[in-house]
Amino acid sequence: MTIKVAIAGARGRMGTAAVKAIEEADDMQIVAALDYKYDGLFLHGAEATEEVGGIPIYTSFEALVADVKPDVLLDLTGPDAVFQNMHNAIAKGVRPVVGTSGLSFEEVAKLAEFANGQKVGGIIAPNFSIGAVLMMKFSAMAARYLGDIEIIELHHDQKLDAPSGTAMKTAELIMDVREPHAQGHPDEEEKLTGARGADIDGMRIHSVRLPGLLAHQKVLLGSEGELLTIQHDSFDRSCFMPGILLSIRHVMNQQDLIYGLENIIE
Numbered sequence: 001m002t003i004k005v006a007i008a009g010a011r012g013r014m015g016t017a018a019v020k021a022i023e024e025a026d027d028m029q030i031v032a033a034l035d036y037k038y039d040g041l042f043l044h045g046a047e048a049t050e051e052v053g054g055i056p057i058y059t060s061f062e063a064l065v066a067d068v069k070p071d072v073l074l075d076l077t078g079p080d081a082v083f084q085n086m087h088n089a090i091a092k093g094v095r096p097v098v099g100t101s102g103l104s105f106e107e108v109a110k111l112a113e114f115a116n117g118q119k120v121g122g123i124i125a126p127n128f129s130i131g132a133v134l135m136m137k138f139s140a141m142a143a144r145y146l147g148d149i150e151i152i153e154l155h156h157d158q159k160l161d162a163p164s165g166t167a168m169k170t171a172e173l174i175m176d177v178r179e180p181h182a183q184g185h186p187d188e189e190e191k192l193t194g195a196r197g198a199d200i201d202g203m204r205i206h207s208v209r210l211p212g213l214l215a216h217q218k219v220l221l222g223s224e225g226e227l228l229t230i231q232h233d234s235f236d237r238s239c240f241m242p243g244i245l246l247s248i249r250h251v252m253n254q255q256d257l258i259y260g261l262e263n264i265i266e
């Protein structure tokens, strides 16, 4: 059986790489692109044109579903679009596979409740890279012993949301094993707002945005007389593609919403 995939965000950097990866896979095909513009045009690479033969573009999800009946909606858009796209997909019984970051924990919980109630399988993966997932798992493992933690995430300067979805997910995994407590000196004072980063259960997250970077993260775990640093670097978007293909295959046999690729790899 060929899995029919619709994609939102197909003109973007991740989207164009994902379209290529899916088209190269034997067991799935791209059937449509969901966009907020270019209705009725066709996608050729990252360009929307009138030339028939590319991927048909829809601005209405209802019309897209009626015409091409996708099994999966892959969302690689941005923080303003992702919640509504996922909600629309679940409502129509189309399995969402989501790499877009920017969803809050509350939004993830709402979508999970909705998907589970509708028995629609799906996945939100803050990071599709297997190496990054291992970095998160190792961090949570180490946090059982070294509970004073600062996360430094570094991304390219076109990224819209901060902190990254990966940093949020890492913090969440650590929060499962770490007792909440304030870090640093009890009387510390920020001379410049934000200097100590975002506070999550007393842990700190720092977001760096610079041209030349792609996606990187260091988790620093400190204790008396020692420091453990767990680091992951993505140098190319190709590292996300195996996780996307794995997720698309996985949701076909699922009836609930999974948050995090670590839940589907051993």
Ligand code: NAP
Pocket: 008, 009, 010, 011, 012, 013, 014, 015, 034, 035, 036, 076, 077, 078, 079, 081, 098, 099, 100, 101, 102, 125, 126, 127, 128, 129, 159, 215, 240
């Ligand atoms: P990008 O190059 O800006 O691509 C996003 C695309 O989505 C753009 O073409 C944008 O169109 C389009 N878009 C915006 N709103 C839309 C809507 N309502 N419907 C359809 N398309 C819409 O960004 P990117 O680097 O590809 O990243 C996309 C998302 O993936 C980000 O949230 C990023 O953080 C995340 N990401 C996730 C992973 C992971 O492993 N999970 C890895 C890398 C990135 P315009 O160009 O017209 O604005």
